Amino acid sequence: MRERSLSGEHRRVTPELETLFSFLRFPSISTDSANTGDVRACAEWLISKLAGMGLATQLHETARHPVVIARNQHHAGRRTVLIYGHYDVQPVDPLALWSSKPFEPELRDGKIWARGATDNKGQMMAHVLGVEKTLRENHELPVNLIFLFEGEEEIGSPNLAPFLARHLAELKCDVIAISDTGMVAPGVPTLGYGLRGIACCEATLRGPKGDLHSGLFGGAVANPAAGIARLVSSLHSPDGRVNIEGFYDSVRPLEAWEREMWAKVPGVSDSDFLRITGSPGLFGEAGYTSAERTWARPTAEVNGIGGGYQGEGSKTVLPAEAFVKLSFRLVPDQSPAELMTLVKSHLERHCPPGLEIDVEIGHDGKPYVTDPHSKFGLAAQAALRSSFRAEPVLIREGGSIPIVQTFRDVLGVDTLLLGLALTDAQIHAPNENFPIANFEAGIRLNQALLLELAK
Ligand code: BES
């Protein structure tokens, strides 16, 4: 089959791309209960794909979305490699901003366009197809392999940690590999050796028992929406530092070698951040570059804010309540639970006079850092080097994959982060995309990785 791109170029849709397209067509949105059946159908499709490769498969029920496991025939004396990925995706709204339908994948400009194209279906399928290709070429793998695919990553993996604890013996392995992180620039192979942690909450300020006329009562009664603004402005000081007592107490400082190394990484200078984001300016903690701020420093972010009249024109109302959704990105050695205690007491102490506050704590995940120069880190670098024919860069990541530190806590195993996501992949946003070149390089990378990890 041939598909025409907007730019008029023609590309053959390879069997590998066909397989990825089938995977991308499932609207496996984990957060929306309307899609529960689609998530399951996607898991079942995966099972049949993996079984067709000759792997032994299992679909495990959880309280919400299924876990998919597949393994080859294991032999004593061989390394055991666990490869993790997630087959769930983020919601697609705002739908009007998509150039093509999110669950009808298309090829345009050398890229695959669909929800999940990069995060994580495209990267995950590169693992699967790298393994399939090795099996086809060699009839066996050089390692004992365990595929572990979950359908709840985008909602904080609530059922995966208990699943690990229940299946300790079956999941015993030497090393874990994941392609669900970033690549600093096209053609620059990137090994991640850290992830930020996360802690989420929502604060609601309540005032009068119902919405009031702002002329009759404004000036006499505290306004919850104005209170939210005051609460939010208490979170940062003008120099960009987070102004919560104790916030930085357990932050492990950046090491000199990392700062030196990162200064040479292409694609992540302050001007790159301006170009990539289209923001008119940068703002963050004084004394750090943008890469350092996002990879190795903790932050407080407002993800959503609301209350009062949102419609056209004006409405003179004093709203009864207003809310803010906050998330905090954490770095080693901060603990999400301890941090949330500090946050909650900060918010309660800063509740403006005349209002009541309610803080609801959301999901969280621990930060992670490992040594990129360990035996397995060097193997990952070798695989990246040979499959991209370029020298890999070593970075930490600003994003979070909470299960990675849980893997270390529960299974005692470290994770290699072999990122294939470009900065303009639009993950979690309209027009998510994945270059065909990254998909193909990802397949080669996985073949090389199995060989390097077997050594
Ligand atoms: N794959 C991303 C995380 C990511 C992307 C890390 C790019 C580094 C570079 C993952 O699917 C994700 O979005 N995680 C969430 C965390 C979750 C608890 C909602 C995140 O980071 O917000």
Ligand code: MN
């Ligand atoms: Mn994601």
